[in-house]
Amino acid sequence: MKYAAKAQTPLGKVLLASDGSYLTGVWFAGQKYYAAGIGNDIIYNQHIPIFTQTVSWLQRYFSGENPKIDELLLAPAGSTFRQIVWRILCDIPYGHVRTYGDIAAEVAAYNGIKTMSAQAIGGAVGHNPISIIIPCHRVVGAKGSLTGYAGGIEKKQRLLAAEGVDVRTLSALVR
Incomplete structure (x- = not known):
């Protein structure tokens, strides 16, 4: 299963992607390679725990904090x-x-x-x-x-x- 959600940042909207447990993507709207690899079979669900954690992380980051990367479970797909x-x-x-x-x-x-x-x-x-x-x-x-x-x-x-x-x-x- 692939999940997606949208979130607002001070720099514009971002698309979040997950496999249900891990964060697999964060893209700015209109970004090059936007949503690369997530395919068409996605379910939009803002309530996936990794999305809640990611939105909190982003809010803290944009408020001037330095949240640690390892606070989030990341699984970027690539070679x-x-x-x-x-x-x-x-x-x-x-x-x-x-x-x-x-x-x-x-x-x-x-x-x-x-x-x-x-x-x-x-x-x-x-x-x-x-x-x-x-x-x-x-x-x-x-x-x-x-x-x-x-x-x-x-x-x-x-x-x-x-x-x-x-x-x-x-x-x-x-x-």
Whole structure:
């Protein structure tokens, strides 16, 4: 069974997805890859416990708290490579950023290889199905450029600013 619910955030509506126990998706309305993988056989039910927990988490996040990612049971669907990248994203501290290159180096070391393409990392980051909670907005391009965010650069800037990142020091490049 697949479930969905909608929730309102200060940045707009989000669609939540679950298998009934785990959170499998959080997408901004109109986001690139919106609802990817949830299919058509979904039941809308706001009262699934993981949705109640997620809405509470999001409310706390948007009120300036730093709720822990592991408070929620997450099960994003993706390849082994994407899963590795998404786990690394979860380790980026609240209010900090890392570059695609930093993450590429970490994935390369994890896999015991010399190098990894930052573009491959960008693809995995861009396909993160659990926006905000798996903090793909904390990933920036080389030299702090604000590149690609499936929810839009403006949302990325607002999320980072809400976490205390001085976005004026980041350059807004769209790719």
